[in-house]
Amino acid sequence: MENLIPGSDPIPVAWGWLKFFLLLTFIFHLLFMNTMLGTAFIALANSFKKSKTALSVTKKVSSKLPYVIAFTINTGVAPLLFLQVLYGSFIYVSSVLMAVYWLSILLLLLLGYYSAYMYDFGFNRLGSWRMLFIAITVINLMIIGFFFTNNATLMLHPDQWSRYFDRPFGTLLNLTDPTLWPRYLHFMVASFAVGGLFIAIIGTLQRNKGLEKADREITLGMKWFSHATLLQIFIGLWFFITVPKNIMLLFMGQNILYTSMFIIGIGLSFLTVIMGYRKKVLASTVSMLLTIVLMTLTRDFLRTAYLNEHFHISKLPVIPQYSPMIVFIVSLVAGLAMVVLMLRWAHQSIKKVNS
Ligand code: HEM
Secondary structure, eight states: OGGGSOOOOOBSSOHHHHHHHHHHHHHHHHHHHHHHHHHHHHHHHHTTOOSHHHHHHHHHHHHHHHHHHHHHHHHHHHHHHHHHHHHHHHHHHHHHHTHHHHHHHHHHHHHHHHHHHHHHHTHHHHGGGHHHHHHHHHHHHHHHHHHHHHHHHHTTOGGGGGGGGTOTTSOOOOTTOTTHHHHHHHHHHHHHHHHHHHHHHHHHHHHHTTOTTHHHHHHHHHHHHHHHHHHHHHHHHHHHHHSOHHHHHIIIIISHHHHHHHHHHHHHHHHHHHHHHTTOHHHHHHHHHHHHHHHHHHHHHHHHHHHTTTOOGGGSOBOOOOHHHHHHHHHHHHHHHHHHHHHHHHHHHHHHHHO
């Protein structure tokens, strides 16, 4: 099995920097991905309802979805680069093993994105047919998420890679891994929660401007948020018990850092549920953000633990070359400033068109 793991390339800066940026940019990707998938799913579910609130929520989602999809894709690029630099020996192999599905993501994304635009631009014209377009978007995005979870788990299992010799067609998935489904559902249900919270946040901003119907939208959003977060606790538990015992024990006292982050994360998720059911939008947002940070750390510890017998990033050879990283940091800050500016301009021009 060890023969199947390619040698590692040297890295240009100390691994801690690359890991920090991997986790930081991944958190951004996750937040946008959750908002995108969650709001799209909630819009689809509300398409079956006739109420004014349902119509208003779906309309709002339709106009924001193309932006959020663009942000999801763009914030995905940075962690992909850092992941390849640090874990190239694993992620390249798993991507090749599932190449057909991996490359199909581009097509699925195009279809889902296009359909989201149709949903937005044709919202009034399409009538009840618009449901079809949001359904296409949701299905495509959910399939993409499934392929990501397959890759993120297949990279951790070099013991599965020799299956390539029976099926050398780039069509391997990681379906026999017991963590696959709970892990995937963990991401999907998180999306429904974050999507609901996003709707509640938009509602709160509008209520502050004196819009009466906003209250009903906040209630709708917070219902999705609280129910999904509660469900998430059970799915998280299911995920945890499918992890191999030797790794599970690391999170149950054997490793103090892993255990403490994991326990604080679980504690925070309970707090998030309580805040959600009390309809405290700001407190829920803060608590949810902290939970996501801790769960992202836990996910990273899990990856380190899985790969421990084959690899450790601290062993990667370093050939110092700090200038590309400095350019990256400068571009990141400049890019973020540009995005804020563009969003402001977009917001102002939408306001002008509507007035
Ligand atoms: C727009 C549809 C997308 C969806 C629904 C989606 C969903 C997901 C999900 C569910 C995961 C977590 C997988 C797991 O750990 O089990 C993930 C991870 C990831 N996604 Fe996305 N993603 C999308 C687009 C993209 C794009 C276009 C890129 C890159 C250009 C990208 C880059 C990444 C990376 C690098 C990770 C893994 C980071 C890590 O393991 O540290 N994603 N995505």
